[in-house]
Structure formats: C-alpha cells, structure tokens
Amino acid sequence: MSLPRKLANLLLATSLFAGACSPAVTSRRDAGPGPRPTPIVTPAPKLDRDQVREALLQRRGVVFQRFLAYREARVYPVNNLAEGHAHVWLDASGNLCAAATLISADWGRAASERVALDNNFVRLSDIQDGPLMDWMLTSGLTHHELVAIQVPSINPDGSVTWDMPGVAPEVPDPRPAEIARLHDIYIDVERQLTSMWDENLELATDALMKRPDLARALIDGDTASAGKYGEPSHPSVAGGFAQPPPA
C-alpha cells in the first residue's frame, strides 16, 4: 500500500471515529439531507379551551334568553296526537315546542319544522349525532339542560281534541291548566339552569372540546348548521302559526 493511500485510510478512519460520536452529525442525518418538504396537511392550531368556554358562555346567554321569552309567551304545543305524555315538536296549529323554538332562532322556522317530518315525537335525550346534536353542542347548554327544557305535553286519556273540528262546546277547554303546568315546570327549569350555571358551562365546554371542528367554527362565530333540515328540497310542513290560548 502506498503512503498516500495509507494516509488516506488513516484520515478516513479518524474522521469516521470523530463523526460517530458527534451529535451535530446525528441531528443533520435525522433532519434529512436537504430542506424539509412542505407538509401537505398543516396541523390545526391547538384548541384554546378558554376561548371555547367564552364562546359557549355567549351562546348560553342568548339561548337562555330565548327560553325565557318562549316560556313567558305561554304558547306551547298541544298534544292531541298521542295518549299520555308525548314530546310534540310541532302541533297541528303550528306551535313549536321549547327546544324547537330555540333552534328555530338559529336555523329559521322552516328548517326547525322539517325536524318534525322525520319524527314529530323526537326526544333530544335520544339524539347522539347529526345536526340536532351539533346544535346542542354549540348551544352553550348541556345535553341534560336541553332535555329538561323539552318538557312533554300531556294528553291523559287520549281524548284531548282541542282545536279540532267537532269539539262539543260543553267540554271544558283543558289548555289553560296544561299551560299553567308547563309554565310551572319551565320556572323550575330556569332554577336548574341558573343555580348550576358555571358547573354546567364547564360540562358543555368539555363536551364541545371533543368536537374540535365544531368548536373552531363556534369560535369563528358559526353555529352548527341545519344540515339536511336546511335543504330547500326537503318538503315543508303545512301548518298554521302559533295562536295564544283563549283568555
């Protein structure tokens, strides 16, 4: 072996030995030989829980005021459709239930009415996904608070036929008693909402944090859309408008 070649071997060996224990070289190798390629998908920014909570607090205030306005208007759906207790989303006179009314202020009345086409006896406690669930998650109220708000109407023995043709004039109008019953319950629901305001807001925030897409949209000022219920092709429900009860 010639001297230059031996010297070259010696230098190569020395440099490899030195390089093996150099963290800088290791870092460069891990980073790759050239500049990093631009990622195709940019990671979403970390969701700020305080921002989500603040946005929900605003929503909670708005939705709560809608509920109080609904309660004090004393125009509630009449259950002349099913015997016993029944959640009536939309009655034959066009009266929306409490939850449907709150939703209609965001989606519009037509979209809220279309929920009744799918199921006029829908129970929000059974809803776990879809536009109604998304709306609940961005309402600022918890699931259980909205379930408390959605009070069923009573038709004790199935004989309630008010506002329907053929009612005998001597039959006492059962509506005032039913309206009073519902109003009393709504008063209590208000108590439940206000007395657990902060604790329930935390629960609502926890629930929405599990849906980052909805949470980011809410922070940007967008509430959950009506989805399929907002489709103009969805057939509308024929019906009258809410009428106040007789004095």
Add this chain to the structure above:
Amino acid sequence: MPAFLPKLSSLLLATSLLVTGACSSATRSASDAGVARAKPIHAIKVQPRAAEIDRAALRAKLRERREQSVARFLAYREARVYPINTVTPGLQHIWVDELGHLCAAATIISADWGYDQTVAAANGDNFIRLADVTDGALAEWMLTSGLAHHEIVAIQEPMEGGGNWRAMQMPEPDPTEQARLYAIYVSVERQISSLADESLELAVDALAAHPDLARRFLAGELAGEGGHDA
C-alpha cells in the same frame, strides 16, 4: 513511514465503524421515540403507588346506589308529603319544615344517615341549596349517591310560600302547591331516567376525581356516615 502505521490505521477504521453503528443506532431510537434519556437506575426513587381506581367497579356500585336513590325519590314523591314554606312568599328551599317534613333531597339522605343527622347536616341553614354545596359531608354524600350533581339539584325543588298558612288557619297543606310540586317531580323523573347512562358517567367522573372517597365507597363505606351529631 513507521511500520505500525498501517496497523494503527486499520484499527482506527474498525473502531470507528463499530462506534458509528452503535452510537447512531442508539441516538436514532431515542430520537424517534421522542423520549428523554433515561435516568441511571440508581437515580430512580421508587415511590409507593396508590392502587388504581377500578372504574368499572366504581360504575357498577354507583349504578346500584343510583337505583336506590331514585327509588327513594319516587317513594317520596308518591307519598305526597312535602315541606310547607311558611317562611316567605315566593320560592324557597326548605330543608325541614315546622311540622318536621324533610325536603326530597333530605329524605333521600335520611335513609342513609337517619333523620336527626340529616337535619343536623344543614348546619343551621334551613334554606341550604345543594347547588352551592361543593365540599363537606353533604358533597361527599352527593358524590356517592349515584346521581349527578345537577340531578340532585333538580330533585331539591323549592317550595312556594303563600304566606303564613298557620296564621290563615289552613288545616292542611295547600293542595295546589302539592300538585305543583308533584308535577315537577314527575318531570324530574323524566329527566333522570331519559339520560340515565349519560348522567351515571358524569357521576363516575365526579367520584373518580376524589380517589380516597372512591376507595372508601368501594370498600362499602357510605360518605359522611356518622359525620354529624344529632
């Protein structure tokens, strides 16, 4: 050229190749895993670790308690003997009224603690709101009731006062008020039953956040038992 130079060169080459492979492999592994360099074994102090809470067991036991609490609530509702607000007009929480009638929440608690200790648990605040209670024996009882805090708050319905009924010489409680309370209790039952699983999960979360209490609960101890003097 010295004679040992080729041998030294070969030795260095072999050593460097060996070290390169060993060091780079170790470095990449640690880097890829994203973990910090481990401490030497002698530097690790072994801490005594509390037993993990068995969430499934906690849930099962809370479910039993929940059923018991709900059954007590329904029995209270159907008995239709509710406290009478003789204190003030408007709505007011009455823990125990002048006739000794306990409110719904107090009645459920009394089945665990007994009447006297339940009365004492209000610590002199007969208008106590369980919504405001976040620690102490009552809070611990709520955590081990199987019900979520919001459910117990729903159960603890305030009473409507129509003035001083004794001064008005009313021999019986106001039936209108009793009917109002009954209707609300029916609605509360609906709330509790329709979200039973979801609320049970909240109750489990809440109790699991208090591991000591959860362990005592799993061991069969009821929260706050014997914690109040009659």
